[in-house]
Amino acid sequence: FGAPGICSAAVSKSLRDRIASYCHAQDVVPRLSTGHLLELHGRAVLAANVAGDIVKRLANGGFWKAAQVAQAIPQDLEEALASSKIEAFEKQNSGDSPDMLKLYPAGRCFLVQRDGEIEELAPEDLAPCIDFSGGRRMVV
Numbered sequence: 001f002g003a004p005g006i007c008s009a010a011v012s013k014s015l016r017d018r019i020a021s022y023c024h025a026q027d028v029v030p031r032l033s034t035g036h037l038l039e040l041h042g043r044a045v046l047a048a049n050v051a052g053d054i055v056k057r058l059a060n061g062g063f064w065k066a067a068q069v070a071q072a073i074p075q076d077l078e079e080a081l082a083s084s085k086i087e088a089f090e091k092q093n094s095g096d097s098p099d100m101l102k103l104y105p106a107g108r109c110f111l112v113q114r115d116g117e118i119e120e121l122a123p124e125d126l127a128p129c130i131d132f133s134g135g136r137r138m139v140v
Contacts, residue, residue, distance in 0.1 A: 002027030005036070005103035005127060012104045012123040019107025023126055025114050030127040035101030040130045102127075 003021035023030045104123035111119045111126055 002029035003105035003109075004029050005031065005033040005105060007103060007106050009102075009104050009123045012106050012109070015107040017107075020110065021105030021107055021126075022110045022112055023105065024112050026131065028130060030105050030109075031130045033101065033103035035099060035103065036127070036130050038101060039099075043129075 002023040007015070021030075104127055109121050109123050109126040111121055113119070
Protein backbone atom coordinates (compact mmCIF):
# COMPACT_ATOMS: atom_id res chain seq x y z
CA PHE A 1 0.00 0.00 0.00
CA GLY A 2 1.09 3.53 -0.54
CA ALA A 3 -0.61 6.85 -0.01
CA PRO A 4 -0.79 8.75 -3.32
CA GLY A 5 0.86 12.10 -3.82
CA ILE A 6 -1.93 14.66 -3.63
CA CYS A 7 -0.36 17.93 -2.46
CA SER A 8 2.80 20.01 -2.45
CA ALA A 9 5.44 19.40 0.20
CA ALA A 10 4.42 22.62 1.97
CA VAL A 11 0.74 21.62 2.14
CA SER A 12 1.71 18.11 3.26
CA LYS A 13 3.70 19.55 6.15
CA SER A 14 0.84 21.87 7.12
CA LEU A 15 -1.43 18.81 7.51
CA ARG A 16 0.91 16.94 9.89
CA ASP A 17 -1.47 17.31 12.85
CA ARG A 18 -4.48 15.98 10.88
CA ILE A 19 -3.35 13.22 8.51
CA ALA A 20 -0.98 10.24 8.59
CA SER A 21 0.17 8.63 5.32
CA TYR A 22 1.86 5.25 5.01
CA CYS A 23 4.01 3.75 2.29
CA HIS A 24 5.17 0.14 2.12
CA ALA A 25 8.87 -0.17 1.23
CA GLN A 26 9.46 1.08 -2.32
CA ASP A 27 5.82 1.18 -3.43
CA VAL A 28 5.69 3.45 -6.48
CA VAL A 29 2.24 4.96 -5.75
CA PRO A 30 3.48 7.92 -3.62
CA ARG A 31 5.91 8.75 -6.43
CA LEU A 32 3.49 8.86 -9.37
CA SER A 33 2.83 12.59 -9.69
CA THR A 34 3.36 14.51 -12.91
CA GLY A 35 6.62 15.98 -11.63
CA HIS A 36 7.99 12.57 -10.68
CA LEU A 37 7.07 11.13 -14.10
CA LEU A 38 8.61 14.07 -15.97
CA GLU A 39 11.80 13.72 -13.94
CA LEU A 40 11.91 9.97 -14.69
CA HIS A 41 11.41 10.69 -18.40
CA GLY A 42 14.24 13.22 -18.37
CA ARG A 43 16.53 10.74 -16.63
CA ALA A 44 15.63 7.99 -19.13
CA VAL A 45 16.30 10.25 -22.12
CA LEU A 46 19.60 11.34 -20.64
CA ALA A 47 20.62 7.75 -19.82
CA ALA A 48 19.80 6.67 -23.39
CA ASN A 49 21.92 9.52 -24.78
CA VAL A 50 24.85 8.63 -22.52
CA ALA A 51 24.51 4.95 -23.49
CA GLY A 52 24.59 5.93 -27.16
CA ASP A 53 27.77 7.94 -26.61
CA ILE A 54 29.36 4.96 -24.85
CA VAL A 55 28.50 2.64 -27.75
CA LYS A 56 30.05 5.14 -30.18
CA ARG A 57 33.22 5.25 -28.07
CA LEU A 58 33.38 1.46 -28.06
CA ALA A 59 32.91 1.31 -31.83
CA ASN A 60 35.52 3.99 -32.49
CA GLY A 61 38.06 2.76 -29.95
CA GLY A 62 38.14 -0.87 -30.98
CA PHE A 63 38.00 -3.92 -28.79
CA TRP A 64 41.19 -3.15 -26.83
CA LYS A 65 39.58 0.00 -25.37
CA ALA A 66 36.43 -1.81 -24.23
CA ALA A 67 37.72 -2.33 -20.68
CA GLN A 68 38.51 1.38 -20.27
CA VAL A 69 35.11 2.40 -21.58
CA ALA A 70 33.35 -0.19 -19.40
CA GLN A 71 35.02 1.26 -16.31
CA ALA A 72 33.92 4.78 -17.27
CA ILE A 73 30.25 3.88 -17.80
CA PRO A 74 28.98 4.24 -14.21
CA GLN A 75 30.97 7.42 -13.63
CA ASP A 76 29.90 9.02 -16.93
CA LEU A 77 26.26 8.13 -16.39
CA GLU A 78 26.13 9.40 -12.81
CA GLU A 79 27.90 12.65 -13.73
CA ALA A 80 25.51 13.23 -16.62
CA LEU A 81 22.45 12.48 -14.48
CA ALA A 82 23.66 14.67 -11.64
CA SER A 83 24.51 17.65 -13.82
CA SER A 84 21.54 17.54 -16.20
CA LYS A 85 18.69 15.60 -14.64
CA ILE A 86 16.11 18.21 -15.62
CA GLU A 87 17.64 19.41 -18.88
CA ALA A 88 15.14 17.57 -21.12
CA PHE A 89 12.21 18.83 -19.06
CA GLU A 90 13.41 22.44 -19.16
CA LYS A 91 13.69 22.38 -22.95
CA GLN A 92 10.05 21.31 -23.24
CA ASN A 93 8.59 23.44 -20.45
CA SER A 94 10.10 26.92 -20.58
CA GLY A 95 12.58 26.41 -17.74
CA ASP A 96 10.16 25.10 -15.10
CA SER A 97 11.50 22.37 -12.85
CA PRO A 98 9.70 19.03 -12.48
CA ASP A 99 10.13 19.53 -8.73
CA MET A 100 7.45 22.24 -8.96
CA LEU A 101 5.00 19.62 -10.25
CA LYS A 102 5.80 16.92 -7.71
CA LEU A 103 3.01 15.93 -5.36
CA TYR A 104 3.49 14.16 -2.04
CA PRO A 105 1.39 12.16 0.44
CA ALA A 106 -0.42 14.40 2.91
CA GLY A 107 0.53 14.91 6.55
CA ARG A 108 2.95 12.81 8.58
CA CYS A 109 4.62 10.30 6.27
CA PHE A 110 5.60 6.86 7.51
CA LEU A 111 7.69 4.34 5.60
CA VAL A 112 6.95 0.72 6.56
CA GLN A 113 9.82 -1.58 5.57
CA ARG A 114 9.39 -5.28 4.71
CA ASP A 115 10.95 -6.27 8.04
CA GLY A 116 8.32 -4.26 9.93
CA GLU A 117 10.52 -1.28 10.77
CA ILE A 118 8.61 2.00 10.61
CA GLU A 119 10.32 5.32 10.00
CA GLU A 120 8.79 8.79 9.84
CA LEU A 121 10.10 10.84 6.92
CA ALA A 122 9.58 14.28 5.45
CA PRO A 123 7.35 14.12 2.33
CA GLU A 124 10.32 14.94 0.06
CA ASP A 125 12.35 12.12 1.63
CA LEU A 126 9.53 9.58 1.33
CA ALA A 127 9.02 10.25 -2.37
CA PRO A 128 12.12 11.97 -3.78
CA CYS A 129 11.97 10.24 -7.18
CA ILE A 130 10.78 7.12 -8.97
CA ASP A 131 13.34 4.40 -8.34
CA PHE A 132 13.08 1.07 -10.13
CA SER A 133 16.14 -0.43 -8.47
CA GLY A 134 13.84 -2.62 -6.35
CA GLY A 135 12.94 -4.64 -9.43
CA ARG A 136 9.81 -6.76 -9.26
CA ARG A 137 9.76 -6.46 -5.46
CA MET A 138 8.97 -2.72 -5.69
CA VAL A 139 5.28 -3.25 -5.12
CA VAL A 140 4.55 -6.17 -2.82
